[in-house]
Amino acid sequence: MNKKQFTTEVLEAEKSLYHIAKSILRNDEDCADAMQNAVLHAFEKLHTLQNEMYFKTWLTRILINECHHIIRSRKEQVPYEDYCEAEASVQEEEYSEVFDAVMKLEDNYRIPFVLFYVEGFSIKEICRILKLSQSTVKTRLYRGRKLLKEKLVGAYGYGE
């Protein structure tokens, strides 16, 4: 893959990368940092990509890692729960109820949920991205969906 192809692929994946970063970090500044780091890191490691077909999956893995790096660095400064609450209170009202409900899912359920339902990754791809077994991914999707349904019905009256 040459530089031009790399640029094209990154721009095509941009929206998806933003959604995934957003679902982990919430804060747009942090999302921009994570995306920037992921793009630089991916370019540095491009020679390790075995199959260009898996570029997006591979880049997503790198992005999630960068997001976790940012969370870890925040944790060192303030308790992560406080950080999340502060971010949520600042940005919550700007988004749709469904988005807010998704964001209230626990990490374990939210990330597979966003990858599968929002970004259309297959189960196999999610296994590669999150390094989880198929059965674990399926279970998390199933539980995530159930929890989300409860949240939507309970808090916003969806489906009643």
Place this chain on the structure above:
Amino acid sequence: MESKNWNSEFPEVPEHVHQTVLSTLAELEHRKVKRVKRMKKSKIVILIAAAIAVLGTTVCAAEIFKWNNRAAEVFVADEEQRQKLVTEQIATGEYQTVSDAGLTIQAIQTVQDNSCFYALFEITADDKSLQITPGHDMGLLIDYPGGENPFGYVGYGFVDEREQAVSNSRYYEIYGTKTNPQSTGNEDLNMKLQFTSLNAPGGKATAGEVVLTGNWEFLLNLHATEPVCYELNKEYQIDGCAVTVKSVELTPISVKLTCDEAGARQLEKLEGVNIDQADSLVSLYINGIKYQDGTIVEEEGYQELWVSCENGDYTKAARLTSVIDTDKVSALLVGDANDEIALP
């Protein structure tokens, strides 16, 4: 719920985020793309021939090959079963060791059949102060010289802390799942594994900083395993539903079950799940293997390798918790009720 356009519920990329991406891409103009030299096919063929010549001796050496304890833990089997797997070339002892850049990697053992693959390595740093933790990772490239990648999923990593104390040496495992039923052919599979780096612990999804780089190459010849096949085309009562089971394929380490889709849809409705959205059918979890003498080998039914629902068939493959004797199996026990799928 599944049909909702979830993507539209998520915010658009803000302009300043987009500008950050653009400026990052512009910055790449000043950087070079690293390239990796690919081996020529002729060189690969020679290496494979050499490897097969060496590895071929493992067949004759079945009697002297002893299972590694870690592999024995992963594939629960008694001594007799272990030897049988060696004789049938499902379990193979490896005798390859490569040292480079202060790191020695030893291929220890592979176990495989037509659905899954497992390889065990031991990775040791010369520098004893370099502690290899479960969070460390290896840069790994996999090639299938002369063939296509038959694996839909390959997972790998160091064994966790509960299994092994932290030191400068740690077991490293690779698991592969063949997701394409067509790929489960009867030909041996050659795999070239190339480790490229040892990486420090990173996040959940990818490797951390590179600790050292090098080149550690291994050629594995995975023997094709013939499963025991039962063409059933018979109706069974599963969770109160009449489900036609078309076939069952057994190897000592995995099982493949094919039902008609209509039956699977009944179970789907009953369980209130959606198999098109990757939900599992609990009523088809394989929770036990019944032998002809009435003995039951309990299984952890959720160990699915892959599931497909197409062309009117619902097919699932699962790895077995314990190694089984395929000659003695009389039935599969499925679901919470342990419904029997009797085999002739």
